[in-house]
Amino acid sequence: MKKILSYGISGIGILLCLFYLLISICDVKMYYLDSIEMQPFIEKGSLLLSKKEDYEEIKMDDIITYKREDLPSYGTGRVVEKTNKNKHIFVKMDREEDIYEVSYEQYTGTMWVKIPHL
Secondary structure, three states: OHHHHHHHHHHHHHHHHHHHHHHHHOOEEEEEOOOOOOOOOOOOOOEEEEEOOOHHHOOOOOEEEEOOOOOOOOEEEEEEEEEOOOOEEEEEOOOOOOEEEEEOOOEEEEEEEEEOOO
């Protein structure tokens, strides 16, 4: 029994190391969603893996993360509009009607993977 438990713990450790290595190599950032604004698509408590893309690759309906000076933490929203002239992105949370303007400089990444509430 101890041997099986030891193999299980070792296997989990190896998987976590491989996961960390993948994130590091692919330049992926991990975010914890601590609000309900994106429900039901993303549940509160979920982890998001985001990867920064070129402005041209960001599409309507993408879920992005961003950092605005007026927010204490990172924001997450769905892309509803883009402007090519000044590279601004307009995002909306699924549970709100307000639309927020985000510059490309504030953009930190597009959701690559979501890990449901643990």
